[in-house]
């Protein structure tokens with residue numbers, strides 16, 4: 001396992017539809033990240049670290065990928081490495097996490113549930129922490145310069 005996380009090996013297949021995933025750059029709640037998306041079912045694959053890069057809320061991002069990976073063994077094999085995946089549920093959002101490469105699979109409905117949860121959490125932080133996604137993007141661009 002490479003510690004850098006940039007050992008991408010080209011297209012991987014959707015664990016649900018068995019068709020190649022398309023690489024897509026997302027710009028949703030945080031900085032742009034390249035993820036793999038299924039054009040059929042809308043599911044998304046995040047290699048290790050990519051989910052944390054997309055989700056601003058560290059507690060939520062870390063909860064899904066912290067070790068040991070908890071949850072029940074799922075029926076899916078990891079699309080990246082073929083390892084066993086566990087179904088992990090937090091905050092009413094169900095994700096499939098690979099116990100081997102720590103990649104995360106999200107079905108479309110789970111992506112939407114997770115985004116809604118993250119936005120709600122940011123609002124719950126109070127006036128000091130309340131920030132619109134556009135504000136975060138501006139902030140990121142500012143610090144990138």
Ligand SMILES: [Zn+2]
Pocket residue numbers: 014015016017018038039040041042043
């Ligand atoms: Zn699919």
Ligand SMILES: [Zn+2]
Pocket residue numbers: 078079080081082083098099100101102103
């Ligand atoms: Zn894996």
